[in-house]
Amino acid sequence: MLIDQARDARARTLALLDDLDDEQLEVPRLSNVNPPRWELGHIAFFFEVFFLRELGHDPQLLPGADELFDSFHVAHDIRWSLPLPTREKTIAYMNDVLEAFAEGLGSGEASAQETYLALLCTLHEDMHGEALTHTRQTLEYPAPRLGASAAAPGGGDLPGDVEIPGGCHQLGASKNTSFLFDNEKWGHPVEVPAFRIARAPVTNVAFAAFVDDGGYGRREFWSPEGWLIRSSTGATHPLYWLRDERGWLRRDFDRYVRLEPHAPICHVSWYEAEAYCRWARRRLPSEAEWDRAASAESSGGYPWGDAEPSAELANLDSRHLGTVDVAAFPESDSAYGCRQMIGNVWEWTASAFYPFPGYLVDYPYREYSAPWFGYHKVLKGGAWATRSRLINNSYRNFFLPDRADVLAGFRTCAK
Numbered sequence: 366m367l368i369d370q371a372r373d374a375r376a377r378t379l380a381l382l383d384d385l386d387d388e389q390l391e392v393p394r395l396s397n398v399n400p401p402r403w404e405l406g407h408i409a410f411f412f413e414v415f416f417l418r419e420l421g422h423d424p425q426l427l428p429g430a431d432e433l434f435d436s437f438h439v440a441h442d443i444r445w446s447l448p449l450p451t452r453e454k455t456i457a458y459m460n461d462v463l464e465a466f467a468e469g470l471g472s473g474e475a476s477a478q479e480t481y482l483a484l485l486c487t488l489h490e491d492m493h494g495e496a497l498t499h500t501r502q503t504l505e506y507p508a509p510r511l512g513a514s515a516a517a518p519g520g521g522d523l524p525g526d527v528e529i530p531g532g533c534h535q536l537g538a539s540k541n542t543s544f545l546f547d548n549e550k551w552g553h554p555v556e557v558p559a560f561r562i563a564r565a566p567v568t569n570v571a572f573a574a575f576v577d578d579g580g581y582g583r584r585e586f587w588s589p590e591g592w593l594i595r596s597s598t599g600a601t602h603p604l605y606w607l608r609d610e611r612g613w614l615r616r617d618f619d620r621y622v623r624l625e626p627h628a629p630i631c632h633v634s635w636y637e638a639e640a641y642c643r644w645a646r647r648r649l650p651s652e653a654e655w656d657r658a659a660s661a662e663s664s665g666g667y668p669w670g671d672a673e674p675s676a677e678l679a680n681l682d683s684r685h686l687g688t689v690d691v692a693a694f695p696e697s698d699s700a701y702g703c704r705q706m707i708g709n710v711w712e713w714t715a716s717a718f719y720p721f722p723g724y725l726v727d728y729p730y731r732e733y734s735a736p737w738f739g740y741h742k743v744l745k746g747g748a749w750a751t752r753s754r755l756i757n758n759s760y761r762n763f764f765l766p767d768r769a770d771v772l773a774g775f776r777t778c779a780k
Contacts, residue, residue, distance in 0.1 A: 367470055367475055367479075367480065367483040367484070367487075368466070368467045368470055368483075370483075370484075370487050370754065371412075371463065371466060371467075371483065371486070371487045371490075372463070374487045374490040374491055374494065374752070375459065375463055375490065377491075377494050377511070377752075378405070378408060378490060378493065378494050378497070379456070380509060380510065380511055381494060381497040381498065381501070381509045381511075382401055382405070382497065383510075384507070384509070384510055385401075385506065387452060389504075389506065390402055390452065392500070392504060394442070394445050395503065396441070397499070397503060397768065397770045398496075398499070398500045398503055398504070399441070399444060399496070399500070400444050400445055400449070401497065401500065402449050402450070402451075402452060402455050403433075403434070403444045403447065403449060404493055404496070404497065404500075405455050405456065405459060406427075406430070406433060406434045406449065406450065406455050406458060406459075407434040407436055407493070408459065408489070408490050408493050409427075409434075409455075409458050409459040409462040409463075410427075410430050410431075410433075410434035410435065410462075411486055411489050411490070412462045412463070412466050412486045412490075413426065413430065413462050413465075414435075415482055415485055415486055415489075415729055415730060416466055416469060416479075416482045416483060416485075416486050417462070417465055417466065417469060419482055419729055420469060420478070420479065420482065422465070422469055424461075424465050426458060426461045426462055426465065427450070427458045427461075430458075433447055433448075433449060436732075437732050437736075466483070466486070470483065480544075481544065482729065484544045485729065485730060487754075488544075488752075488754070488755050489730075491751075491752040491754070491755050492755070494750070494752070495748070495750045495751055495752075495772070498683070498750040498772075499770050499771060499772070501618060502605070502616075502618055502632075502770070503770055505616070505618065505619050506618060506619060507618055507619045508617070508618040508619075508686050509683070509686070511683050511686065513683055513684055513685055513686040517685040517687070517689045517693075518689050518690065518693040518694070519689075519690050519693065520627070520689070520690040520691070520692030520693040520694075520695075521627045521690055521692050522565075522568060522570075522626075522627045522690075522691065522692060523564050523565035523691050523692040523704055524564070524565075525563070525564050526561040526562060526563055526564065526778075526779055527561065527562060527564055527658070527701045527702040527703060528559070528561055528701075529557075529559065529560050529561070529562060529654070529657055529658050529661070529701055530559050531556075531557055531558045531559035531560075532556075532557060532661075533554050533555070533556055533557075534554070534555050534556075534557045534653060534656065534657045534661060535552045535553070535554060535555075536552065536553060536554075536555045536652070536653050536656055536721070537549055537550065537551050537552040537553055537721050537759060538550065538551065538552055538759040539551075539552045540552075542666075542759070545759065546733060546734070546760070546761070547724070547726070547727075547728040547730075547733055547734050548718075548720060548721070548724070548733070548734040548761050548763075549721075549759045549760070549761060550721060550723070550724060550725075551721065551723060552759075553721055553722050553723070555653045557653050557654060557657050560650070560654055560778055560779070561778060561779040562650055562654065562655075562658045562703060562776065562777070562778045562779075563703075563776045563777050563778070564702055564703055564704055565629070565691035565692065565703075565704050565705060565776065566629035566630070566691055566705065566709070566710060566712060566774045566775060566776045567629065567630050567638075567641065567774060567775055567776060567777060568626065568627050568628065568629060568630065568691055569613075569615075569624045569625055569626055569627070569628050569629070569630050570624075570626035570627065571630070571645075572603070572630040572633070572641060573613055573624065575640075575641045575644050575645070576601070576602045576603070576606075576613075578644065580640060580641065580644050581595060581600055581601045581602060581640075582601065583644075585643070586640040586641075586643040586644045587636065587639075587640045587643075588636065588639060588640075590636065590766075591634075591636030591637075591639060591640060591766075594634075594636060594767050595636065595640075603615075603630070603632055603633050603637065603769070604632045604633075604769045604770065605617075605632050606624070607621060611623075612624065617687060625688070625690070627690040627691055627692065628687075628688040628689060628690055628691070629688055629691050629705075629709055629710045629774040630710075630774045630775075631688055631710050631748075631772055631773065631774050632769050632770065632771070632772070632773070633769055633773065633774065633775070634766060634767050634768055634769040634773075635713045635742045635764075635766035635767075635768075635773075636766055636767060637769065638713045638774075638775040641775075641777075642777055645777065646780060647777035647778060647779065647780065648715065648777065648778050648779075648780055649713060649714055649715040649775060649777065649778070650714055650715060650776065650777075650778045651714060651715050651716050652714045652715075652716035652743045652745065652761075653716075654714075654778065655706075655712065655714050655745050655746075656745070656758065656759075658699060658701055658703045658706070659699050659703065659706040659707075659745070659746070659758050660699070660758040660759075661699075661700065661701065666757040666758055666759065667707055667757060667758060668697060668698065668699035668700075668703065668706045668707060668758065669696060669697050669698065669699070673753065674707060674708070674753040674756070675753075677694070677696060678694060678696055678697050678707075678708075679694060679697055679705070679707045679708030679709075679747075679753070680693070680694065680705070680708040680709045680749045681707070681708045681747060681749065681751055681752065681753040681756065682750075682751075682752055682753050683749060683750050684749075685749060686749070687749060688709050688710060688749055689709060689749075691704065691705060691709070692704065693705070694708070703776075705746075706745075706746050706758075707746050707747055707756055707757075707758075708746070708747050708748070708749060708751070708756075709748065709749055709774075710746075710748050710749070710772055710773060710774035711744040711745070711746060711747060711748045711751075711762055711771065711772055711773040711774070712744060712745050712746045712773070712774060712775050712776055713742060713744055713773055713774075713775040714742065714743045714744065714745060715742075716742065716743045717739060717741070717742060717743070718734075718737060718738060718739070718740070718741040718742060718743050718761070718763040719738050719739060720734070720735075720738055734763075737763055740765060741763035741764055741765055741766075742763065742764065742765075742766045743761055743762070743763055744761075744762040744763065744764060744771075744773055745760070745761070745762070747760070747762075748771075748772035748773070749772065750772055751772075
């Protein structure tokens with residue numbers, strides 16, 4: 366099971382790049398992407414450090430790997446000037462590490478520590494797979510060849526709010542959770558007043574109304590920080606949008622397509638979401654509100670209950686290589702009637718990324734959360750490229766509020 370998941374993650378990683386030639390892998394220096402060869406080596410290095418070395422193995426499979434692929438000692442801007450191994454040698458290193466990982470697991474039952482570290486490494490690779498999807502979009506490369514289904518479900522719009530009663534809510538993971546990340550520790554009570562939240566995320570057509578009303582040029586809708594960033598870029602619409610004589614298009618990897626009216630807005634920053642909310646006389650939900658709408662009265666770790674995410678319940682695993690209508694997946698509704706709180710797009714919340722009460726840095730991957738507290742905003746729910754084994758109600762993603770390249774949208778609350 367553990368080795369099968371790791372091999373699946375590795376197959377996905379390689380499939381995200383195997384159709385690109387060596388010249389395409391030599392990407393320009395950009396703030397929101399890594400050189401793909403560096404990223405591949407870093408993925409393998411993570412398995413070496415947090416599984417093999419953590420368990421007492423030190424195979425030294427690539428001399429100098431620490432100086433090349435340790436993300437917390439190799440600054441982002443110098444990753445383009447490192448003497449990286451060739452593509453072939455990097456993939457050979459990845460294969461060697463994966464085989465050492467399989468040997469380390471052995472054929473017997475894995476211990477609790479082995480299980481935890483194996484999942485940590487596999488899910489870390491899944492995160493980088495989603496990042497490589499961003500990279501392809503950023504660089505206008507073709508959509509990856511992942512055998513995705515061409516038949517995306519329809520469904521149209523899903524307007525309206527649901528009423529969420531106030532009360533004491535447990536925010537964070539419970540101590541009987543089989544696997545979690547450090548920032549989910551631990552579930553703790555928070556008092557949440559009653560509120561109203563949208564049944565579905567904001568759609569393309571709803572966001573287009575904000576754009577067409579001059580929303581990007583109206584300072585009253587923007588926070589000072591958001592306005593400064595918008596002004597510095599000169600943006601008048603979302604990152605990948607383009608208008609022609611017939612209306613709005615959006616860039617989908619290497620081609621432009623007509624804007625799908627009932628799909629959720631995607632590739633917008635937290636500042637853009639905040640500005641839309643002011644224009645619409647709405648607001649973003651707090652993390653606790655989002656979590657209550659998704660998980661209160663649920664019998665499991667997902668809005669719909671205990672069942673693992675499937676093709677019938679959520680748009681995950683790059684099945685459709687993009688977003689689908691916000692009314693799709695009616696079986697995904699939470700107990701309160703909110704749809705698609707897992708999958709399709711990550712959802713920005715109003716909350717800054719901070720540790721929960723009692724947080725301790727007692728985690729093998731100590732740099733996972735602690736360096737980012739206070740600077741980032743919390744996102745919830747996963748996106749279409751998120752792996753289903755990674756996401757659940759308690760998972761907390763976090764990005765800087767100016768990031769628009771990630772697969773992020775949002776839903777709103779009534780004021």
